[in-house]
Amino acid sequence: MPIPSGGPAVDRSLLRDDVLWRLRDAIVDGTFTPGEQLKDGELAEWLGVSRTPVREALLRLGSSGLVVALPGRSTRVSTIDAPAVRDARDVIAAMHELAVRQTTGRLGAEDINRMRDANRRFAEAVEAGDIGAALDADEEIHRIPVTALGNHAVETVLDQFDPLVRRAERLRFSGDGHASVELHSQLIELIAAGDVQAAASVAFDMWHTLPAEDGTDADPARPPL
Missing domain, CATH: 1.20.120.530 (GntR ligand-binding domain-like)
Incomplete structure (x- = not known):
């Protein structure tokens, strides 16, 4: 589904973990569906943060198996394997x-x-x-x-x-x-x-x-x- 419009932004003073948890929860609850492309710029705008914590969060989500990153191409929500x-x-x-x-x-x-x-x-x-x-x-x-x-x-x-x-x-x-x-x-x-x-x-x-x-x-x- 498209990036949700509106919604509370993450306080810029919060730790990077908060960005990770917001993205993780959005994948777990189905806000972001399997196969959906995740663009760090759009995610950063949605959360009200810079791209850096978003990119770090996506890397950590990759190690958990929730996203699949294709170098130089895209990052997508993984399918349920x-x-x-x-x-x-x-x-x-x-x-x-x-x-x-x-x-x-x-x-x-x-x-x-x-x-x-x-x-x-x-x-x-x-x-x-x-x-x-x-x-x-x-x-x-x-x-x-x-x-x-x-x-x-x-x-x-x-x-x-x-x-x-x-x-x-x-x-x-x-x-x-x-x-x-x-x-x-x-x-x-x-x-x-x-x-x-x-x-x-x-x-x-x-x-x-x-x-x-x-x-x-x-x-x-x-x-x-």
């Missing part, structure tokens, strides 16, 4: 399993309640068909153990590969996200009960309920617990 989604999904599942394994028994009541509240909002968003709000609530649920873990390497890996999976996940929530409400509830209550093994298993397995774009569902053998 099933093998790439499966690979990213497996990495993300392992990172979330690690976070849950290391933080179960350490999360306080406030963190548990925040996860429950986010799942309530997730369920409401799914029921209302608000896919954007559902994705936001889903990310909040999973990010609470990750933040509590405080492992910068884990956070870096998730920041790189999560958007690729989120774009595919949006298709699932556009269909029927009700099953995810129950999976979230299982995860949260297992964490609350301090059941490390079971919570870690659910944290890993629930990411493999996300089918690949080609309709297949990779289900690799689980690593030893």
Whole structure:
């Protein structure tokens, strides 16, 4: 679709990461569609910034697989590639399993309640068909153990590969996200009960309920617990 008209400009004092997040979110939410050409001049005008942070953001999005740059020609939004989604999904599942394994028994009541509240909002968003709000609530649920873990390497890996999976996940929530409400509830209550093994298993397995774009569902053998 064309570059959106109007909309709030990015404050020039904000870090380059804010430009990255705006562009990343526009790809994930479908504002920019697969195959669409992205011109740094138009993007800079839309965001109200110079071309430099836009170009840097596009380079970083390329490393995440969200855009494909053809040297000297153009930068386009990547198509949703099933093998790439499966690979990213497996990495993300392992990172979330690690976070849950290391933080179960350490999360306080406030963190548990925040996860429950986010799942309530997730369920409401799914029921209302608000896919954007559902994705936001889903990310909040999973990010609470990750933040509590405080492992910068884990956070870096998730920041790189999560958007690729989120774009595919949006298709699932556009269909029927009700099953995810129950999976979230299982995860949260297992964490609350301090059941490390079971919570870690659910944290890993629930990411493999996300089918690949080609309709297949990779289900690799689980690593030893």
